Amino acid sequence: MTITADISDIAILIIALAFLIFVLAVVPALLQLKRTFQALEELTAESRRTIESINVIVKKAGDQLGEVEELVTKVKDVGLKVTGLAEVVVDNIRSPLIGIISFFFGAEEGFKRFFRREKKGGGDDGNQ
Numbered sequence: 356m357t358i359t360a361d362i363s364d365i366a367i368l369i370i371a372l373a374f375l376i377f378v379l380a381v382v383p384a385l386l387q388l389k390r391t392f393q394a395l396e397e398l399t400a401e402s403r404r405t406i407e408s409i410n411v412i413v414k415k416a417g418d419q420l421g422e423v424e425e426l427v428t429k430v431k432d433v434g435l436k437v438t439g440l441a442e443v444v445v446d447n448i449r450s451p452l453i454g455i456i457s458f459f460f461g462a463e464e465g466f467k468r469f470f471r472r473e474k475k476g477g478g479d480d481g482n483q
Contacts, residue, residue: 360368
């Protein structure tokens with residue numbers, strides 16, 4: 356028994372073998388592609404949950420930031436009032452304090468001169 360084949364028969368056989376190899380290679384690739392899409396879908400769902408959590412945190416942080424801003428404004432106002440009060444106190448105390456201190460220094464000098472009089476005789480007036 357002899358097997359005879361034309362070039363067309365050999366070409367058809369090669370094409371059939373190539374198609375079989377192609378199908379055998381494409382099936383695992385399609386299965387891997389399906390698994391990849393499932394993993395991508397799970398990742399998307401997890402990302403959505405994470406973003407929702409982050410949005411809640413950002414909203415709470417924004418609310419807290421508003422409260423901190425109010426607190427900073429109040430502290431600033433109190434600081435300005437304290438400096439204004441300090442200026443008023445200094446202005447109202449400085450003048451009387453300077454007067455009292457001047458009085459004490461003057462009294463001290465007066466007492467020094469009063470108790471340490473130099474006794475000058477009447478004879479030395481510069482005319483001899």
